Amino acid sequence: MTETLRLPWADLPPATAPREEEGAAPARRPPARRGRRPLSAWPAPAGPLPWQGWHLLVHGADAAMTAFAAEAAGPGLIPWPFDAERVEEDMFALAIGANRPGQERGGLSVEGCRILARQFRAAAEARHARLALRPDGACPLDFNRLVPVPDRILHLGATHPDARAWLMANWGVLEAPAQMAPLPGRKAGRRLPRGHRAVVYGFFTRGGTPAPVVRRMEEHSPQLTFRLTGRPLT
Incomplete structure (x- = not known):
């Protein structure tokens, strides 16, 4: 029985940050079976979706970075x-x-x-x-704080086709990212003007690519620069 039944949180990303090289694109979750709605977090029968590591570089003027950090922090759920x-x-x-x-x-x-x-x-x-x-600021870059899931979508539940479609269109992934954290010592890769600073966030996702949510961040904070880079897990 343990070969086929898995806790939805049993497959976790590595505890270490992703490496620097590019990784393979994550696989897409197969469409849900018709009829009875399954548990939202159960992996497909073929096996759990692979995790993909990411680095998100954000840089800009100190005041804009401080405002972004305050707005972005949340519980991460x-x-x-x-x-x-x-x-x-x-x-x-x-x-x-x-x-x-x-x-x-x-x-x-x-x-x-x-x-x-x-x-x-x-x-x-x-x-x-x-x-x-979880405290409100447990996640320094909370997707739901920056691009909130509307109440009408939340009421549908995680497995509803319309909820999944909204997440893919607005976030690019079907779940909140895991192990979101700023990476100490990471820089913008070039000299920034005086009064500017950079932060690199490391995190993991599965079942998609978080490019849509990064585009929404760019629209909301045009004074900042964002650069998303995929990282392998090994």
Whole structure:
């Protein structure tokens, strides 16, 4: 059973920052099956989507950089509605998948699948509670703070086709970035005018390319310069 069922947060990016060379483009998530809405964070059956590392260089006048940093900081999450009962139901449906022709259940009985679903729900509730405690400035470059997901999209849920389409159009990725942090010692690569400074943010995404959200940053802060560069993970 552990070969096919994975916690949605089990596949995490490396703890170290991406290296300097260019990496391969991330794979796209296959379209969701029709019918029952699956858990939003479950990877496709073929395996979890690969992580892609990024560096985002931002530079400009000190005052503009200070204003941008204050505006960009946030908890670093997409505040999707959380339905614990639906999580348990979806997990049970996934575990009991042997009712489909040719599908193995991994040796679990129906009651075993129910127990697994309840355990998964408890783990999901605990994780949701931990994330809710994240301070407002935990992420120095919060995509949702700079390009907020509208309430009408949030109410749809993370797996709704319209919500996914909005994220791809406005962010270029389907999830909030992971391990967003400024990289000490990184510079603009050229001498900046007096009174200017640069910051390089390192982070990871999967299932897309965050170029759209960077373009929105450029539109919102035309006095700053942004440069996004992909980095390999190894």
